[in-house]
Amino acid sequence: MSDWTNILETRGLTMQFGGVTAVDEVDFTLRDGELRCLLGPNGAGKSTFFKCLTGQLIPTRGTVTFKGQDMTGWNTHDIVNLGIGIKTQMPNVFDGVSVYENVRLSSRRKHMAAQAKELAEKTLERCGITHLAKREVGYLSHGQRQLVELAMVLAAEPALILLDEPAAGMTGEERDRLARLVLESARSAAVIVVEHDMVFIRQIAKFVTVFNRGAIFREAMIDEIMADREVQEIYLGKQANAASA
Amino acid sequence: MEKSVLRDPGFYVMVAIGLAAMLILPVVLDMFTIMQITQYVVLAVFALSLGYIWGFGGILSFGQAAFFGLGAYTFAVAAINIGETTIPLILAFAIPCLFGAALGYFIFYGRLSDVYLGVVTMVVTLLFWKLANHTAGPEYAIGAARLGGFNGIPSIPVMNIPGEPEAMLDPVQMFQVFMGFLIVVYIVLRLLIASDFGRVSIGIRENETRASLLGYDVRRHKLVVFAIGSGIAGLAGAMWATYQAFIDPNAFSMEMSAKALVWVMAGGVGTLVGPIIGVILLQWLTLKLGTMELLNSLAVLGAIMMVLVLALPKGIVPTLRKLIVDGWTLARRKKTGGKADE
Incomplete structure (x- = not known):
């Protein structure tokens, strides 16, 4: 357990659905405390990759190692309890209960009731949603x-945070706050962010991994990626095709 | 919803109404009516078992009668063999509870989806029903108790005071004891729902994926909820058996399971008062319609059910609650000149 330098490693990670290979032999490495952005066109396999990491999908082949611990094929709750937190692409929240209760159910997992309450309130404040605490989540905007x-x-308080399109549906102000939050969280945890919003990416990104067709297409610093013609093509090519179709 | 039960006036009001009914009704009503009401009390406990697992655990079981019948038969067999009713009553809770846990293990750890859960629970009920119907011969006996097949088990002992097998309860005492059971089940469920365990159950009902993504073991959690519901249904079965002093395979019938669903749905899923009101209202209506002999009571009930689903899709209690809360807010807003918060 103690002998690890990379908080997360995947080796030959593959996820097939019938004849479709959504994630294809991915060797991915994340250092402890690193903030990584994951880019790639729709259908590149980013969300499926996340689901393989959290046990929501059991990979067809390959291994996932977290803090030196091979956790391939584990149950989701066991993986999460090792210290991984994920914000899914479509928000998975408890619609019928209040915002506060949603957050408290999370903090209560590892803390006694009194600390859980305090932590929940503190987190609401950090995220700037204290004024919504009593509202039922089902009635809120995206x-x-x-x-x-x-x-x-x-x-x-996870050691690894996975964020799948966190900025989608946000106003500019909300998005700026989110960027600050992500940067702040990255000081105490490793973070992987999947996002399409380039303004947002510019605010947070340093090192970037680009996915295409289930495989890692490029890994480089953000400026290099933005200048990369081939990366532009896989993004724009799709849009150009869609426009002509 | 999330405030402490002990600070919720509604909780005390309900318990007070229960206690008042328990003490006052026998004084003001004749014995025949009391015996009628006893029936509602038993079925209310049964309805609560489904109201709990459905409304607060998101488990929609089409076979709650399996546990009801199992509890009834357990009680009958044990009481006939032992000759008193206290231990049989405990067994009537424990055995369905364990059976529910075993069945739940396969359902939840096998990750069956909601639809299959419905199918499996329904099929288990039918299996019990078939099985109980085929035990007519004298060779089908457990100790001194013959199972009796479709003829059922007659002469089931009436409940007695614990430790005194001779001290059997008269109908009024039985009503009061059963009211006591109903009140205790209600209180226990309210406390359970308000506990951290209950809050996680509600989370699971709202979103299983998120619950497991927060690190909660959804399978184990649902299994416990299901087992508790099964035990309570078994207890209701035992009450039914001793109330009628008779039990037959119809305790396992689809009609029993369906009725429980209808009561909970009419009263309101996600409340505990709802299922109780559903029982009282619909059973009373069935009785009235039955005596009128004007129309087929099942047809009229079906029509009422359709109207309820269309007009009050959330059920009676949640609709009333919303009306009262809205009315209250509106009244306050008028008073304060449109500055009411929320």
Whole structure:
């Protein structure tokens, strides 16, 4: 357990659905405390990759190692309890209960009731949704629900945070706050962010991994990626095709 | 919803109504009516078992009668063999509870989806029903108790005071004891729902994926909820058996399971008062319609059910609650000149 330098490693990670290979032999490495952005066109396999990491999908082949511990094929709750938190692409929140209760259910996992309450309140404040605490989550806007889910992830104090399109549906102000939050969280945890919003990416990204067709296409610093013609093509090529179709 | 039960006035009101009914009704009503009401009390406990697992655990079981019948038969067999009713009553909770846990193990650890859960619970009920119907011969006996097949088990002992097999309860005492059971089950469930365990159950009902992504073992959690519901249904079965002094395979019938669903749905899923009100209202209606002999009571009930689902899709209690809360807010807003918060 103690002998590890990379918080997360995948080796030959592959996920097939019938004849479709959504994730294809991915060797991915994340250092402890690193903030990584994951880019790639729709259908590149980013969300499937996340699901393989959290046990929501059991990979067809390959291994996932977290803090030196091989956890391939584990149950989701066991993986999460090792210290991984994920904000899913479509927010998975508890619609019928209040914002506060959502976050408290997260902080209560590892803390006694009194500390859980305190941590939940603190996290709501950090995410700027204290004024929504009593509201039922089902009635909130998409952007607000994203923040609620983010608060749930942060309240669990994970060592690795996975964020799948956290900025989707947010107003500019919400997005700026999110960027600050992500940078702040990255000081105490490793973070992987999947996002399409380039303004947002510019605010947070340093080292970037680009996915295409289930495989790692490029790994480089953000400026290099932005200048990369081939990366532009896989993004724009799709849009150009869609426009002509 | 999330405030402490002990600070919720509604909780005390409900318990007070229960205690008042327990003490006052026998004084003001004749014995025949009391015996009628006893029936509602038993079925209310049964309805609560489903109301709990469905409304607060998100488990929609089409076979709650399996546990009801199992509890009834357990009680009958044990009481006939032992000659008193206290231990049989405990067994009637424990055995369905264990059976529910075993069945739940396969359902939840096998990750069956909701639809299959419905199918499996329904099929298990039918299996019990078939099985119980085929035990007519004298060779089908457990100790001194003959199972009796479709003829059922007659002469089931009436409940007695613990430790005194001779001190059998009269109908009024039985009503009061059963009211006591109903109140205790209600209190225990309210406390359970408000506990951290219960809050996680509600989380699982709202979103299983998120619950497991927070690190909660959804399978184990649902299994416990299901087993508790099964035990309570078994207890209701035992009450039914001793109330009628008779039990037959119809305790396992689809009609029993369906009725439980209808009561909970009419009263309101996600409340505990709802299922109780559902039982009282619909059983009373069935009785009235039955005596009128004007129309087929099942047809009229079906029509009422359709109207309820269309007009009050959330059920009676949640709709009333919303009306009261809205009315209250509106009244306050008028008073404060439109500055009411929330």
